[in-house]
Amino acid sequence: MTYRTPMSAPEISEEDIGLVVEVLRSGTLSLGPYLDRFESAFAGYIGARYAVAVSSGTAALHLCLLASGIGPGDEVITSPFSFVSSANCILHAGAAPVFADIDEDSLNLDPVRAAEAVTDKTRAILPIHVFGQPADMTAIMALAADRGLTVIEDACEAIGAEHRGVKVGRFGKAGVFSFYANKQMTTGEGAVITTEDAAFATLLRSLRNQGRDEGGAWLSHPRLGYNYRMTEMSAALGVSQISRIEAILARRAAVAKRYREELAGVEGAALISPVEGTTRLSWFAAAIRLADGIHRDRVIAALDAAGVPSRAYFSPLHLEPVYRARGYGPGDFPVTERVAASTLALPFHSNMADSDIALVCEALARALRRS
Ligand SMILES: Cc1ncc(COP(=O)(O)O)c(C=O)c1O
Known part of the structure; x- marks a missing residue:
């Protein structure tokens, strides 16, 4: 693809x-x-x-x-x-x-x-x-x-x-x-x-x-x-x-801002936001949380079919085989499991064009209507 x-x-x-x-x-x-x-x-x-x-x-x-x-x-x-x-x-x-x-x-x-x-x-x-x-x-x-x-x-x-x-x-x-x-x-x-x-x-x-x-x-x-x-x-x-990290971070913050504006019109998806105590969030990814009841993996598949990559970020570590073998299993960390099942990352980089952000958000809106 x-x-x-x-x-x-x-x-x-x-x-x-x-x-x-x-x-x-x-x-x-x-x-x-x-x-x-x-x-x-x-x-x-x-x-x-x-x-x-x-x-x-x-x-x-x-x-x-x-x-x-x-x-x-x-x-x-x-x-x-x-x-x-x-x-x-x-x-x-x-x-x-x-x-x-x-x-x-x-x-x-x-x-x-x-x-x-x-x-x-x-x-x-x-x-x-x-x-x-x-x-x-x-x-x-x-x-x-x-x-x-x-x-x-x-x-x-x-x-x-x-x-x-x-x-x-x-x-x-x-x-x-x-x-x-x-x-x-x-x-x-x-x-x-x-x-x-x-x-x-x-x-x-x-x-x-x-x-x-x-x-x-x-x-x-x-x-x-x-x-x-x-x-x-x-x-x-x-x-x-x-030597130009501040300029890079500023460009990434601008991309995140544009994502937030576009996502304001998309029902069922919210971009992460700074929490109490965070005086600066350094934008690594456009991570979004989907509303309850939305099937995250179907959204990822629909985005993929529309030519938009996304990632199920993260998968709970305690459910990986290495950690299951140490005694961990489903239900051990309910918040992690709930968050992991409803979070995904959208394309994100410091020179992302506004038109690409709009394209991703339109594809997401369509995917959400169908899921
Ligand atoms: C949270 C976190 N920890 C550790 C690592 C490991 O870093 P590296 O890939 O450079 O080994 C990464 C990224 O890859 C990461 O995102």
């Missing part, structure tokens, strides 16, 4: 291309100057002391748990309404993911449910800022302080988002931002971890680079590490993209 507009599209400028070509011509393709430049620029943007770039958001989450000393016997509380790697990384670290249900408005971890899930094995909370909407970090940080828990923020979808005037990625021990090609900014594949903790940042740099110490010999590996390095091509793309 050729679609009339893509689900997502990276915004690649001539400057981006120029910088990547410059790296290719330089001959230094890994551990070069662009890695440092990107990390400094990213830390500056978030307002964090340290930024450590790695090969993906999944790798970043894995390293954050390892560097926090989380492993076998430990429990980490997280949301079942997310992309799979936010829970998988807990398994990668050898710990046990413990799901807690979400808040119906923010679609993020409900701090009350998270508090109920704490046991004497709980070591950390891993909230996700889903669709660029910050989780309730005021309540989550209070819970973590009260119970002595580490907080790792999965901000993969939320660069620039703010909770009560503070950028996400600045609340927890660490914040993780992904730059996969469907994200607000991209490095192809890649991610950055932000933190205020110097020793934590140093450990992350060692773990991403085969356990080497900074400045140590190439074949000296004081600890078990990984190859989670970001390439220089990616870092150069990151330098170029982060």
Whole structure:
């Protein structure tokens, strides 16, 4: 099927291309100057002391748990309404993911449910800022302080988002931002971890680079590490993209605004909105919630037949085979299951034309009339 507009599209400028070509011509393709430049620029943007770039958001989450000393016997509380790697990384670290249900408005971890899930094995909370909407970090940080828990923020979808005037990625021990090609900014594949903790940042740099110490010999590996390095091509793309991130976010906010205007006339579908405490939603996707009684998968099929892609974002993680095998099943998290069955993402990218947004919304209106 050729679609009339893509689900997502990276915004690649001539400057981006120029910088990547410059790296290719330089001959230094890994551990070069662009890695440092990107990390400094990213830390500056978030307002964090340290930024450590790695090969993906999944790798970043894995390293954050390892560097926090989380492993076998430990429990980490997280949301079942997310992309799979936010829970998988807990398994990668050898710990046990413990799901807690979400808040119906923010679609993020409900701090009350998270508090109920704490046991004497709980070591950390891993909230996700889903669709660029910050989780309730005021309540989550209070819970973590009260119970002595580490907080790792999965901000993969939320660069620039703010909770009560503070950028996400600045609340927890660490914040993780992904730059996969469907994200607000991209490095192809890649991610950055932000933190205020110097020793934590140093450990992350060692773990991403085969356990080497900074400045140590190439074949000296004081600890078990990984190859989670970001390439220089990616870092150069990151330098170029982060330099215009505010313009990208503004274009995405304008696309979301246009969607909201068009959807005002479409009965049975509502675009996500900032919740109480969100002072800035960073638009990752045009996620909509369908009214009760509408069959979401039929809407997706009707859109597809009209040449419009859409996605059933997200499918509850606790119902994936890996988590069912750990004892989870239908009915465990009613809010997540209700939200997941009625939420979908429409095509969204920073340079989406008004005419394409209108086309998507007309196709949606027709699909809803039929479903
Ligand atoms: C919420 C969330 N967490 C984690 C990830 C993993 O990031 P990556 O694809 O860079 O591994 C993604 C995106 O892909 C995501 O959306």
